[in-house]
Amino acid sequence: MTADYVAKRFGMFLVIVWLAATVNFFLPRIGGQDPVREKLIQQAAIGGNVQAGLEDMVAEYDAKFGLNTPLWRQYVAYVADMARFDFNYSIANYPRRVLDMIGEALPWTVGLLLTTTLFSWVIGGLLGAFLGWPRSPKFLQFLMPPLLALNAIPFFLLGLVLIYVLAFRLRLFPLSGGYTAGSFPALTPAFIGNVLSHSVLPALSIVLVSIGGWALGMRAMIVTTQGEDYVTYADAKGLKGRTIFLRYAVRNALLPQTTALALVLGQLISGAVLVEVIFSYPGIGTVLYKAIRGSDFYLVQGIVFILIVAIGVATFALDLLYPLLDPRISYRRA
Amino acid sequence: MKPAVLEVRDLRVHYHTSRGAVRAVDGVGFDVGEEERFGLVGESGSGKSTIALALLRLIRPPGRIEGGRIALDGVDVMGLSEEEMRRARLAKVALVAQGAMNSLNPVLRVNEQIRDALRDHGVRLSARAFEERVGGLLESVGLRREVGGMFPHELSGGMKQRVCIAVAMSLRPKLIIADEPTSALDVVVQWQIMDTLRRVQEELGAAVILIGHDMGLMAQAVDRLGVMYAGKLVEVVAVRDLFRRPLHPYSQLLIGSLTSLDRKSEPRGIPGLPPSLLDPPTGCPFHPRCPYAMDRCRREAPALLEHAPGHLAACHLYPREEVA
Numbered sequence A: 001m002t003a004d005y006v007a008k009r010f011g012m013f014l015v016i017v018w019l020a021a022t023v024n025f026f027l028p029r030i031g032g033q034d035p036v037r038e039k040l041i042q043q044a045a046i047g048g049n050v051q052a053g054l055e056d057m058v059a060e061y062d063a064k065f066g067l068n069t070p071l072w073r074q075y076v077a078y079v080a081d082m083a084r085f086d087f088n089y090s091i092a093n094y095p096r097r098v099l100d101m102i103g104e105a106l107p108w109t110v111g112l113l114l115t116t117t118l119f120s121w122v123i124g125g126l127l128g129a130f131l132g133w134p135r136s137p138k139f140l141q142f143l144m145p146p147l148l149a150l151n152a153i154p155f156f157l158l159g160l161v162l163i164y165v166l167a168f169r170l171r172l173f174p175l176s177g178g179y180t181a182g183s184f185p186a187l188t189p190a191f192i193g194n195v196l197s198h199s200v201l202p203a204l205s206i207v208l209v210s211i212g213g214w215a216l217g218m219r220a221m222i223v224t225t226q227g228e229d230y231v232t233y234a235d236a237k238g239l240k241g242r243t244i245f246l247r248y249a250v251r252n253a254l255l256p257q258t259t260a261l262a263l264v265l266g267q268l269i270s271g272a273v274l275v276e277v278i279f280s281y282p283g284i285g286t287v288l289y290k291a292i293r294g295s296d297f298y299l300v301q302g303i304v305f306i307l308i309v310a311i312g313v314a315t316f317a318l319d320l321l322y323p324l325l326d327p328r329i330s331y332r333r334a
Numbered sequence B: 001m002k003p004a005v006l007e008v009r010d011l012r013v014h015y016h017t018s019r020g021a022v023r024a025v026d027g028v029g030f031d032v033g034e035e036e037r038f039g040l041v042g043e044s045g046s047g048k049s050t051i052a053l054a055l056l057r058l059i060r061p062p063g064r065i066e067g068g069r070i071a072l073d074g075v076d077v078m079g080l081s082e083e084e085m086r087r088a089r090l091a092k093v094a095l096v097a098q099g100a101m102n103s104l105n106p107v108l109r110v111n112e113q114i115r116d117a118l119r120d121h122g123v124r125l126s127a128r129a130f131e132e133r134v135g136g137l138l139e140s141v142g143l144r145r146e147v148g149g150m151f152p153h154e155l156s157g158g159m160k161q162r163v164c165i166a167v168a169m170s171l172r173p174k175l176i177i178a179d180e181p182t183s184a185l186d187v188v189v190q191w192q193i194m195d196t197l198r199r200v201q202e203e204l205g206a207a208v209i210l211i212g213h214d215m216g217l218m219a220q221a222v223d224r225l226g227v228m229y230a231g232k233l234v235e236v237v238a239v240r241d242l243f244r245r246p247l248h249p250y251s252q253l254l255i256g257s258l259t260s261l262d263r264k265s266e267p268r269g270i271p272g273l274p275p276s277l278l279d280p281p282t283g284c285p286f287h288p289r290c291p292y293a294m295d296r297c298r299r300e301a302p303a304l305l306e307h308a309p310g311h312l313a314a315c316h317l318y319p320r321e322e323v324a
Helices: A002-030 A035-047 A054-065 A071-083 A098-132 A138-152 A155-169 A189-226 A229-236 A241-266 A268-278 A284-293 A297-325 B048-055 B082-091 B110-119 B127-140 B145-149 B157-169 B187-204 B215-221 B239-244 B249-256 B295-299
Strands: B004-017 B020-033 B037-041 B063-072 B093-096 B175-179 B207-212 B224-229 B232-238 B305-308 B311-313
Touching (some): A002 A297, A035 A054, A071 A297, A098 A138, A098 A189, A098 A241, A098 A268, A155 A268, A189 A268, A229 A241, A229 B093, A284 A297, B004 B048, B004 B207, B020 B048, B020 B063, B020 B232, B037 B048, B037 B215, B048 B175, B048 B207, B082 B093, B110 B127, B127 B145, B127 B157, B157 B187, B175 B187, B187 B207, B187 B215, B215 B239, B224 B249, B232 B239, B232 B249, B239 B249
Parallel strands (some): B037 B224, B093 B175, B175 B207
Antiparallel strands (some): B004 B020, B232 B311, B305 B311
């Protein structure tokens, strides 16, 4: 039964999220850091204040954040909060709420990474398919070395090169940020243009690097399908080259590519950290980076929880999608 | 014999490897008459399947058709353009492949795969008419219509091979090449498939080239048989005559290796191994294993000559009887 299959997969999804969320709770706390004290000391140091009353403030805030209760109580409260998507206040940015901070940053990240990932998946996949197909034009082969080279460069390195050449030297694009500081976010053509020009470099560094990876993966799969009997037999049936390419080779090579895409989509946010930090992009990666540095438990928890749910949803969606792509995987024997 | 549907002359196919050219098919020639069932037997690596692919011009690098002439229904196959050749496949000459297990695309339904074949050969029909045609094809190979809506993994090996036969007959070709069509099937299913193939052939009036290594199966299924050894045809003769009076020592040993219900003897094998086609022996390729090998066999390759009416053999044991 299909409903049965979906129910099972959904149950699996819940279990995975719960397990990961539990790890997410305990891991930062094992570190033995004291976020409130650290933040207050940091602020005291900035202000040059004497530390009068610091301990009182620490105790006060700990109580406010519930950090003075036993661990198991915190855990119960945490699970209950997570289930309601209530991520509490940010410790470092009190009184801002974690959910608001995530909500502000998420569209930037999703906008940048979802677009670039899907774009490079499609383009890289097509490129790889043609590269692996013996009957495609020979000049395509010249694309292989640059693709291989780009694939080997970490994208933060490529990002730095792009910043130096295109932004710093040639001044074609802005150096950093999501939009020009001081301009107000609005749905005007000017502002949208501003956002786009800011996103070109980070997008380019991601696309250039990942296209190579997708192309290589697809090429390998297409080459593998060449050896399959059904492709040889498709030739013997006198099918047109285009039919064989699309319906026999690409269609079968698509299965592992789709799996890889779903996994990458799930890791979108964590993959964003480096790019965003380099380009000071106002996305979730930058927020996560700052939260970890400031031991902001709640903020880290919130972001990581979103991350977990994203990966879980991606896997769940893949589970639902896969039987449609590959009839050999049935809903029944789940 | 009825006029030939297929004429093959001096066909040579080489696979180019880093250690030199492998002469997989080395100067093979034979005719197949209209509605004739012609068999090609030989051990693994003797070039049988390469001939099948060469007839469809499907030899892929590093393989290459080095020379020879293939005339299919009076048309010079080697002279066709790539697009003309594509259209000739299935329409003129169809293949029922070896290892039907993987011959079907795992992600497409059976009827889609048959429809692909029809459509790419310019058959334009409405969805309903397609369905009707595919259903009819499936029924004529002994499958239920509903099989069309199934995926290959939902079919048994025998059913898959039937689907392949249905595809092969879909455009009523003049020639069907069946390359070990029953190699992965059990004996009962083997028999059913051979029976289906025979019925389809009779219905279409097509010629069939059956490729295999099972002499017993061949004896039942074909009219005439070509025995391959090391990329060459060593004997071509009507099946009955081959079993009655095999001329070539290889054929004799091959038949001697069969088990029999009448004889109470251990089946004998043929000592030695087939030669490397990269560096074949001088003269007759069979001489290192031949019990009757003479000096001449080591020096001079024997030609395939007619020693009795319709009985061709390539062996120095038989004095030249210039027939023509």
